[in-house]
Amino acid sequence: MPGLLRGVARTAAVAGTATAVRNRVNKRQSERWAEQEGPERPPEPIASEAQPQAAAPRESTIDQLKELAQLKEQGVLTEEEFAAQKAKILSS
Numbered sequence: 001m002p003g004l005l006r007g008v009a010r011t012a013a014v015a016g017t018a019t020a021v022r023n024r025v026n027k028r029q030s031e032r033w034a035e036q037e038g039p040e041r042p043p044e045p046i047a048s049e050a051q052p053q054a055a056a057p058r059e060s061t062i063d064q065l066k067e068l069a070q071l072k073e074q075g076v077l078t079e080e081e082f083a084a085q086k087a088k089i090l091s092s
Contacts, residue, residue, distance in 0.1 A: 061089060
């Protein structure tokens with residue numbers, strides 16, 4: 001039994017060391033890549049976040065429902081998300 005525990009402890013120590021080294025290497029590489037790319041630009045906002053929906057051109061209700069149906073068929077939206085968005089469109 002002591003040999004088994006020693007083996008488990010050694011494996012844990014090796015795995016922990018490997019993880020720590022990998023994390024340090026990844027951090028160093030990402031810092032180097034960031035330096036090469038130059039100053040970091042802030043991420044560009046997504047169109048839906050950049051402007052409120054009221055400012056966007058108003059689509060017809062049917063067009064919005066068709067788009068929702070396509071997203072559901074593609075598997076982007078779940079049945080619950082589809083129903084919630086559909087209710088939201090129909091109530092406005």
